[in-house]
Amino acid sequence: MTAEKPKLLEAEGIKQSFVDGAKTVEILHGISLALDRGELVALAGPSGSGKSTLLAILGGLVLPRSGTVRIDGVDMITLRAHHLSRLRREKIGFVIQGLGLLPAMTVLDNIALPLIPSGGAERADRERLNTLLERLEISKLASTRIDKLSGGERQRVAIARALVLDPALLLLDEPTASLDKANAERVLALLTELRQSASNGQSENRPGILMATHDPRILNSDAVDRVLELREGRLV
Amino acid sequence: MIASFRRTLLPFFLLSLVSIGGLFFALIDASIRREDERKRVDEKRALVSLLPSAELFFSSSARWLRHPSLSEPMAPFADTPSGFDVDPAGALQPPLSLHREIRPKVQPE
Amino acid sequence: MKRFLSLLAFALASLIRRKRRSLSLGFGLLLIAFLLSAALLLHDSIRAEYERLIPGMAELSVHQLRGGRPERIAGDALKELESHPGVRSITPRVWGYLYLPPLSANLTVMAKNGDPALPTILDGTLPDNEGELTIGDRLAHSLGLRPGDSIALPGAAGFQLFTVRGVFTSDSSLLAGDLALFTEKDARSLLGYDDELYTDLAIALSAPSEANAIAARIEKLLPGARIVERSAIERAYALSFGQRAGFLAALLLPILGSFLLIAWDRLSGSSDEERYEAGVLLISGWEFRDILTFRILESSALSGIAAALGISLAYLYLFIFDAPLLADLLLGWSSLHPTFKLTPMLHGSQLLMLVAILVLPFTAISILPAFRSANVDADALLRGGR
Numbered sequence: 151m152t153a154e155k156p157k158l159l160e161a162e163g164i165k166q167s168f169v170d171g172a173k174t175v176e177i178l179h180g181i182s183l184a185l186d187r188g189e190l191v192a193l194a195g196p197s198g199s200g201k202s203t204l205l206a207i208l209g210g211l212v213l214p215r216s217g218t219v220r221i222d223g224v225d226m227i228t229l230r231a232h233h234l235s236r237l238r239r240e241k242i243g244f245v246i247q248g249l250g251l252l253p254a255m256t257v258l259d260n261i262a263l264p265l266i267p268s269g270g271a272e273r274a275d276r277e278r279l280n281t282l283l284e285r286l287e288i289s290k291l292a293s294t295r296i297d298k299l300s301g302g303e304r305q306r307v308a309i310a311r312a313l314v315l316d317p318a319l320l321l322l323d324e325p326t327a328s329l330d331k332a333n334a335e336r337v338l339a340l341l342t343e344l345r346q347s348a349s350n351g352q353s354e355n356r357p358g359i360l361m362a363t364h365d366p367r368i369l370n371s372d373a374v375d376r377v378l379e380l381r382e383g384r385l386v
Numbered sequence: 387m388i389a390s391f392r393r394t395l396l397p398f399f400l401l402s403l404v405s406i407g408g409l410f411f412a413l414i415d416a417s418i419r420r421e422d423e424r425k426r427v428d429e430k431r432a433l434v435s436l437l438p439s440a441e442l443f444f445s446s447s448a449r450w451l452r453h454p455s456l457s458e459p460m461a462p463f464a465d466t467p468s469g470f471d472v473d474p475a476g477a478l479q480p481p482l483s484l485h486r487e488i489r490p491k492v493q494p495e
Numbered sequence: 496m497k498r499f500l501s502l503l504a505f506a507l508a509s510l511i512r513r514k515r516r517s518l519s520l521g522f523g524l525l526l527i528a529f530l531l532s533a534a535l536l537l538h539d540s541i542r543a544e545y546e547r548l549i550p551g552m553a554e555l556s557v558h559q560l561r562g563g564r565p566e567r568i569a570g571d572a573l574k575e576l577e578s579h580p581g582v583r584s585i586t587p588r589v590w591g592y593l594y595l596p597p598l599s600a601n602l603t604v605m606a607k608n609g610d611p612a613l614p615t616i617l618d619g620t621l622p623d624n625e626g627e628l629t630i631g632d633r634l635a636h637s638l639g640l641r642p643g644d645s646i647a648l649p650g651a652a653g654f655q656l657f658t659v660r661g662v663f664t665s666d667s668s669l670l671a672g673d674l675a676l677f678t679e680k681d682a683r684s685l686l687g688y689d690d691e692l693y694t695d696l697a698i699a700l701s702a703p704s705e706a707n708a709i710a711a712r713i714e715k716l717l718p719g720a721r722i723v724e725r726s727a728i729e730r731a732y733a734l735s736f737g738q739r740a741g742f743l744a745a746l747l748l749p750i751l752g753s754f755l756l757i758a759w760d761r762l763s764g765s766s767d768e769e770r771y772e773a774g775v776l777l778i779s780g781w782e783f784r785d786i787l788t789f790r791i792l793e794s795s796a797l798s799g800i801a802a803a804l805g806i807s808l809a810y811l812y813l814f815i816f817d818a819p820l821l822a823d824l825l826l827g828w829s830s831l832h833p834t835f836k837l838t839p840m841l842h843g844s845q846l847l848m849l850v851a852i853l854v855l856p857f858t859a860i861s862i863l864p865a866f867r868s869a870n871v872d873a874d875a876l877l878r879g880g881r
Contacts, residue, residue: 211778232782239780250775254512263779266505269497311779394508398796405800408807409846416839419814423838425615426666427547432611433663433670434551438590438603438695439728442544442669 156223158358159185159208159319164217166203177203178214179383187318188356190345194369195380201362202247202323204380208360209321210238221319239264243312243357247323249304251311253297257288260296261311279314286310286340302333309340320344322361326368334367342373502785506792513768520756521801527752528805528853529812533821534748535849536813540837545732548670549725553586553697554706556723557713565721567692573716576698581705587693589679591686593648598637602675606682608697618642619661625681629661633672633833648675651687665834672833753857766864787862794861795854802853806846814839 164181167174177200185191195201206212208219210226219226221241226234251260258279265275283289286306296304305325312320325341326334345359361368369377379386434440510517559568570587577585589606607621619642621629630640640646640659647654663671683689700706703726710722760766773786812818814837822835 232784235780235782244778246778250778252772252775259508263776263781266501267498267781267785268501270501270504315780394511395504397511398507398800401800402803405803405807408810409803412807412810412839412841413843413846415814416810416841419838420840423547429611429613429616430548430667430670431551432609433613433616433667434548435553436607436609436611436676437605437670437674438588439556439723440545440548440552440670442541442548 156220157184157186158222159183159360160218160220161208162218164204164207164219165215166200166207166212167215177383178207180217181380181383181385183378183385185319185358185360187358188345189375190341190359190373191361192369192374192377193360193362193380194364194377195362196364199380200383201380205244205321205323205360205362208319209242209244210234211244239267239315241318243315243317243320245305245308245312245320245322245325247327249308251296251304251308254295256293256295257299257307258283258292260307261314263311264315282310282313287336301328302330302336305329305333305337306340309337313344316355318355318357320357320359322359322363324363324365325361326363326365331367334365338368338371338373498785499788502789503792503796506789506796509772509789509793510797516760517797520760521797523752523756523759524798524801524853524857525805525808527749527756528802528849529809531748531853532806532809532849533813533818536809536839536841537818537821537837539840539845540813542732543840544669544837545729549729549732552725552728554700554703554725555698555709555713557696557698557717558694558721558723559717560719560721567688567690567694568696568717568720570691570693570696573696573698573713575716576709576712579709579712581701581709583699583701586697586699588695588697589682589686589688590694591682591688593650593675593685595649600637601673602634603673604682604685605674605676606679607676608679616664616667617661618664619659622660622676622678622681625678626657627660627678628657628681629663629674629676630659631663631671631674632665632668634675635659635662648685650685651689652684655681655685657681665836668834668836749853750856753860756857757860769864790862791858794858798854798857799850802850805853806849810839810841813837 161184162182164178165176166178167176169175181204193201193204203212207214207217210219210221213227217227221237224237226237229237252263261279261282262270280289283292286309288303288306288310291299291303291307296307299307309322309325312322320341322341325337329337341359341361345356347356363369368374557568557573559566559572568587573585576582586608588608591604592601593604594601610621613621617629619629628646635641638646640662642659642661644659645656646659647656657677663674677685688694698709700709706724706726710724713720713722769790776786776789777783812821817835
């Protein structure tokens with residue numbers, strides 16, 4: 151009997167709250183979900199429903215009050231800080247709502263940020279970087295400062311940075327929120343292409359993509375495999 | 387390393403060279419000057435033996451030691467009989483009295 | 496090593512990215528480094544100069560006082576002590592001051608009481624006969640005199656003409672810049688000491704430990720006399736230029752300075768910028784220790800370069816350019832104005848200590864915020880903060 155391979159992402163019973171003065175406010179009430187490689191899942195819900203918080207927990211950036219989050223079978227909650235950081239770096243790419251780019255740095259420098267703690271970009275890395283830039287149609291902007299780019303271009307830079315280490319799980323928070331139709335479609339097409347093909351052509355290495363969004367253009371798109379609806383901290 | 391990082395390293399490299407070079411220069415120059423001074427120190431000591439004291443030509447020395455402050459409008463009043471105001475910053479510490487007290491000897495019974 | 500170099504490159508790039516901040520902080524640090532180094536180096540040089548020269552002084556000098564004011568003393572006032580085994584010699588000395596109105600300066604007029612060979616610090620010779628004098632470099636410079644020239648000096652009995660036999664070099668400027676050495680007869684004539692009295696008595700001892708005992712004897716022989724003990728002078732210099740005072744200044748200035756600089760930096764918003772940056776780095780997969788290393792490298796690179804430049808500039812200022820302005824402050828407004836030539840006492844260990852004093856407090860204070868805010872940064876960022 152062969153053991154079942156664990157899913158890429160498995161979250162069980164995630165609960166989160168924050169303290170507001172004397173009160174404790176519950177944001178997430180026991181969320182459980184799963185995601186596999188090659189899946190493109192949208193996490194829908196109105197503002198304030200806890201989407202960003204859930205993504206932060208799934209991305210290992212914030213610890214939940216209770217629950218487990220497993221990436222390829224490894225429970226992130228129980229990991230020590232150093233190992234958690236390594237897991238995040240190796241397996242998870244994150245694009246936050248504000249994009250989190252350093253405006254005074256160039257496109258290439260921003261994208262290469264994840265590479266620095268491990269010694270910077272080697273020659274092989276640089277070839278991959280160039281491929282990535284071409285794929286995202288930002289090659290010509292490599293030496294341009296972030297503060298000189300348009301919203302759509304910045305979004306693509308943020309996605310490129312999240313992809314630079316070939317993550318297994320890609321988490322995006324409102325990737326099309328401030329984009330026009332054309333750019334939003336571009337991003338969606340890119341994500342679709344990503345989840346369909348891996349950088350080395352092997353299907354087991356296709357990333358799983360989880361997007362928090364309330365953009366109907368994405369929610370109604372055929373590219374999305376599933377839509378999870380989050381309402382008042384619960385999945386409906 | 388990304389190419390743009392290499393560009394930024396050059397000015398720092400040059401700046402570090404200049405600053406460390408400056409330190410090395412200071413160390414070597416100081417060593418040479420100390421060596422030169424070593425050759426002169428015996429003569430300077432001999433000169434001191436000709437002079438009223440080893441007092442250096444700084445402002446406000448006591449008149450009875452040397453280098454009086456007649457030509458210094460800003461000199462504090464250094465010339466006190468029991469004063470020992472060798473240094474103009476003497477106000478920061480209590481003056482050392484030069485007068486030795488003649489203590490009467492207590493004769494054992 | 497690769498990780499370290501990569502983080503270092505990123506740190507240096509970060510300094511260049513925030514050019515205005517880096518230049519402002521760097522300049523502030525350079526100024527602190529310059530002031531501190533100049534003070535310490537000067538301090539050490541003066542102290543070393545005194546330590547070197549004091550052994551040339553007589554162990555005891557005796558001044559007669561009357562009514563608390565100095566009076567001249569008989570040459571044989573301490574004749575009784577001459578046979579004391581602890582006393583090597585008692586030399587009566589004639590010296591005083593002569594005011595030169597054209598220079599608004601005092602000369603130290605001294606009767607020669609020895610004939611040492613001074614080949615490297617004397618250009619010429621000491622006076623051998625009446626009508627001759629040997630002068631200090633500043634006097635020579637102010638009056639435009641060289642060996643062989645003549646000068647008339649206003650003595651007690653009117654103007655007297657002298658020929659310059661020798662000029663002390665600028666190496667001895669701090670000792671002899673204002674000096675005019677004569678034969679005893681000429682010195683007495685200029686000063687108006689036309690009797691057998693002397694300015695003071697210099698007593699050389701066979702052993703410095705005899706000083707107390709001899710001083711006690713002198714007190715009995717000359718009640719109320721001022722006895723200048725060399726050891727007391729050494730102590731006074733040690734107090735003024737001693738290591739304790741210097742060390743305290745060394746600690747206070749850079750710490751205070753760093754606090755002020757960092758406070759200014761934080762107030763100008765750089766802490767928000769840094770928090771945002773830390774959040775971005777965490778999201779990009781950096782660990783907290785990577786961010787800490789990066790900040791330490793950033794702060795120590797900036798402060799290290801500023802310190803090294805500041806120390807180098809201080810050295811150049813003091814010992815190559817002879818400390819303009821500062822020399823004026825220290826030396827006062829003496830119109831004879833000695834050449835400020837001190838010997839630097841800079842050693843490798845002292846240099847390292849200086850650099851450490853300048854770099855460590857600044858780096859430590861700079862990275863304190865990083866310790867507190869690592870997790871908060873990522874979370875705040877995710878909540879859409881900036």
